[in-house]
Amino acid sequence: MNDAVLVVGAGPTGLSAAHGVASVGRRVVLVEKQDTLGGAPILSGYAKLVPSGEWAKDAIGRMVKRVEDSPLVEIHKGARVTKLGGDAGNFNATLSNGKTVSAGAVILGTGFTHFDAINKPEWGFGTYADVVTTTQVEQMVGAGKIACPSDGRTPERVCILLCVGSRDRQIGREWCSKICCTVSTNLAMEIKELSPETDVYIYYMDIRTFGLYEDKFYWKSQEEFKTKFVKARIAEVTMAPDGKRLLVKGEDTLVKRPIVIPFDLVVHAIGMDPNEDNPEIAKVFGVGLEKHGFIDRDEQYTSTFSSTRRGIYVGGAALAPEDIDTCISHGLAMAMRAVGEMAASRHQRAA
Amino acid sequence: MPIHEKTLIDPQLLVQSDKLVVDGIDVSGHWNTMILPRTMTEYDPDFYETIQAFPGGENVHRCWQCGSCTNSCTMYAINTDFNPRYWIYLINLGYKSELVKDKDIIWQCVSCNKCTNICPKDVRPEGVMKALAHWLEAEGHTPKSRSTLFDEEFTRQCIERGRIEDTEVMFNFFRQTGQNLGAMLKGGWLRLLIERMNNVHLLRQGKIGKFVARLPLVQGFKMGWAMVFKPRTRSWGRTGEVLREYVEEQKRAAHAGIGSPTH
Numbered sequence: 179m180n181d182a183v184l185v186v187g188a189g190p191t192g193l194s195a196a197h198g199v200a201s202v203g204r205r206v207v208l209v210e211k212q213d214t215l216g217g218a219p220i221l222s223g224y225a226k227l228v229p230s231g232e233w234a235k236d237a238i239g240r241m242v243k244r245v246e247d248s249p250l251v252e253i254h255k256g257a258r259v260t261k262l263g264g265d266a267g268n269f270n271a272t273l274s275n276g277k278t279v280s281a282g283a284v285i286l287g288t289g290f291t292h293f294d295a296i297n298k299p300e301w302g303f304g305t306y307a308d309v310v311t312t313t314q315v316e317q318m319v320g321a322g323k324i325a326c327p328s329d330g331r332t333p334e335r336v337c338i339l340l341c342v343g344s345r346d347r348q349i350g351r352e353w354c355s356k357i358c359c360t361v362s363t364n365l366a367m368e369i370k371e372l373s374p375e376t377d378v379y380i381y382y383m384d385i386r387t388f389g390l391y392e393d394k395f396y397w398k399s400q401e402e403f404k405t406k407f408v409k410a411r412i413a414e415v416t417m418a419p420d421g422k423r424l425l426v427k428g429e430d431t432l433v434k435r436p437i438v439i440p441f442d443l444v445v446h447a448i449g450m451d452p453n454e455d456n457p458e459i460a461k462v463f464g465v466g467l468e469k470h471g472f473i474d475r476d477e478q479y480t481s482t483f484s485s486t487r488r489g490i491y492v493g494g495a496a497l498a499p500e501d502i503d504t505c506i507s508h509g510l511a512m513a514m515r516a517v518g519e520m521a522a523s524r525h526q527r528a529a
Numbered sequence: 530m531p532i533h534e535k536t537l538i539d540p541q542l543l544v545q546s547d548k549l550v551v552d553g554i555d556v557s558g559h560w561n562t563m564i565l566p567r568t569m570t571e572y573d574p575d576f577y578e579t580i581q582a583f584p585g586g587e588n589v590h591r592c593w594q595c596g597s598c599t600n601s602c603t604m605y606a607i608n609t610d611f612n613p614r615y616w617i618y619l620i621n622l623g624y625k626s627e628l629v630k631d632k633d634i635i636w637q638c639v640s641c642n643k644c645t646n647i648c649p650k651d652v653r654p655e656g657v658m659k660a661l662a663h664w665l666e667a668e669g670h671t672p673k674s675r676s677t678l679f680d681e682e683f684t685r686q687c688i689e690r691g692r693i694e695d696t697e698v699m700f701n702f703f704r705q706t707g708q709n710l711g712a713m714l715k716g717g718w719l720r721l722l723i724e725r726m727n728n729v730h731l732l733r734q735g736k737i738g739k740f741v742a743r744l745p746l747v748q749g750f751k752m753g754w755a756m757v758f759k760p761r762t763r764s765w766g767r768t769g770e771v772l773r774e775y776v777e778e779q780k781r782a783a784h785a786g787i788g789s790p791t792h
């Protein structure tokens with residue numbers, strides 16, 4: 179029964195891979211540790227996605243439904259792989275729910291973990307109620323109301339701090355999380371739409387709205403939604419003497435002077451960490467991790483999306499910070515690799 | 530090209546009192562020098578809208594601080610304190626007090642438009658420089674420019690009489706800009722102009738008849754007459770008053786808040 183593909187993780191990457199494998203008539207066993215499918219966009223309640231502008235629950239919801247409706251996909255929720263034996267073409271896995279699975283190939287779509295902003299204590303998260311993360315603001319937008327958690331007032335002035343938990347050697351995170359600039363400029367517009375009286379500031383070192391996101395998000399938020407961009411990495415967030423507003427202090431590098439601006443709501447644009455399960459995943463699946471802690475891969479040109487172990491593929495945010503569109507294409511590419519590999523090994527056996 | 534560094538301790542932030550005794554110890558003079566904090570907290574986040582209301586300033590909010598305008602600027606090459614990128618940034622964040630510090634150089638823009646041609650975001654920095662100079666003038670930070678004085682005199686006559694008298698416009702313009710008419714008639718460019726327009730070389734060549742025949746006597750008489758009697762356009766009536774109200778209204782609408790005590 180090793181004509182099946184084992185897909186681990188049911189985020190955009192895993193869902194896309196599972197659909198790809200099923201679409202050519204192969205069986206899929208999909209293992210997801212949470213009780214809900216959909217990955218970060220669903221588990222963290224993102225609002226409208228970039229770049230489509232579609233609500234996450236609709237867009238990712240369709241991906242979930244397509245997989246759930248497929249007779250070729252067997253789904254295990256709330257489960258993990260605890261043991262993996264065998265070799266490429268002939269793996270056998272044991273799941274935490276006691277089931278065993280035979281599979282010809284394994285696809286890892288195990289994704290990322292959100293940076294925990296508590297690890298930048300000087301920026302006030304965990305100390306002040308009105309310091310929140312982009313995921314919390316996504317949820318506010320989803321609920322249709324922007325409010326300060328402390329007393330529910332509508333903020334007059336909001337700032338979004340970019341690169342929180344990214345590009346920071348101090349805390350051992352040397353990567354750019356790739357999507358947070360675009361997500362933040364999009365959130366700035368959504369905040370303004372929900373509350374036109376609110377002024378939104380973005381504190382940045384660089385703006386990395388790659389490809390077509392440049393004018394659709396960065397320029398649009400600045401030119402049409404009047405988002406203000408301050409070139410500064412801030413020093414600290416403290417409470418104003420009025421006990422209500424937060425003082426954001428930093429050096430404005432373009433004026434060469436320190437600036438302090440009072441804000442009602444401070445938002446951390448949190449980055450994408452390697453999945454906190456990666457050490458365990460590395461052990462169970464026998465795959466290597468790269469220096470930052472993401473799952474490592476073989477050379478990309480002819481051994482596309484292969485992990486360091488033959489027959490196990492890895493893609494999406496498990497490899498590096500990625501956006502959803504890219505994750506979806508990784509998923510399909512891995513499906514192609516997996517079914518191709520199985521066809522080849524069957525050929526060999528027949529010969 | 531020198532590296533442009535602003536001094537971090539602004540002279541305005543240094544305070545010193547000539548006579549000061551603390552706990553019986555005399556610390557007069559430089560012993561008590563203090564530096565006030567240079568942190569900025571006072572700013573006007575809507576200030577860019579004020580600048581947008583002046584012609585040329587419409588796109589100021591688009592700037593992303595790449596510095597191309599400053600790099601290409603004719604004036605920056607001469608004086609590194611002339612920095613359009615910096616002023617545009619101050620406008621967008623509303624650091625008015627910093628802007629006012631540069632009031633004596635902002636107007637030096639020569640409108641070469643090199644900045645406008647190079648700007649990747651179509652901010653039109655040249656227009657912003659103009660708008661900024663006009664704002665400084667409207668707020669009284671800089672004296673009225675010559676072109677403003679000229680415009681004002683021109684407009685005043687239009688509204689009062691429905692017509693303008695060139696001579697009177699020039700006469701009042703010279704007076705308001707402190708140009709000495711007598712001196713100019715004696716030796717300046719005005720004398721040269723009058724001489725050449727009236728073919729004085731004929732007089733010098735002794736051709737008095739020809740000279741007199743070509744003198745615009747009627748024109749001269751008309752000019753003098755108009756200076757004295759200041760004629761109005763026929764049936765001008767209340768037109769001027771209505772015009773004035775309209776112009777005031779338009780100005781108020783365009784520059785809401787300028788010159789009012791809150792700004």
Ligand SMILES: Cc1cc2nc3c(=O)[nH]c(=O)nc-3n(C[C@H](O)[C@H](O)[C@H](O)COP(=O)(O)OP(=O)(O)OC[C@H]3O[C@@H](n4cnc5c(N)ncnc54)[C@H](O)[C@@H]3O)c2cc1C
Pocket residue numbers: 186187188189190191192209210211212215216217218219224226227228229257258259287288289290291292312313316357361448449450453455459493494495496500501502503505
């Ligand atoms: C605030 C924020 C907003 C974002 N907004 C957008 C956006 O608008 N547009 C966009 O393109 N991208 C956005 N992203 C990026 C987007 O979240 C990722 O690209 C995407 O979620 C990655 O998909 P993935 O399937 O690779 O990983 P994930 O979404 O992380 O999914 C991984 C799945 O695997 C499961 N899993 C993990 N470990 C195990 C294990 N050991 N065993 C079994 N299951 C496991 C997880 O529970 C999860 O369901 C945003 C990111 C952030 C932080």
Ligand code: SF4
Pocket residue numbers: 340341342344345353354355356357358359360384385386447449
């Ligand atoms: S995408 Fe932007 S906010 Fe995110 S880490 Fe990179 S530069 Fe920072």
Ligand code: SF4
Pocket residue numbers: 598601602603604605613637638639640641642643644645654655658
């Ligand atoms: S138009 Fe003015 S600001 Fe622009 S380059 Fe010329 S001098 Fe500089």
Ligand code: SF4
Pocket residue numbers: 591592593594595596597598599613614617644647648649650651652653654
């Ligand atoms: S060239 Fe344009 S975008 Fe660049 S700093 Fe100057 S005004 Fe701003």
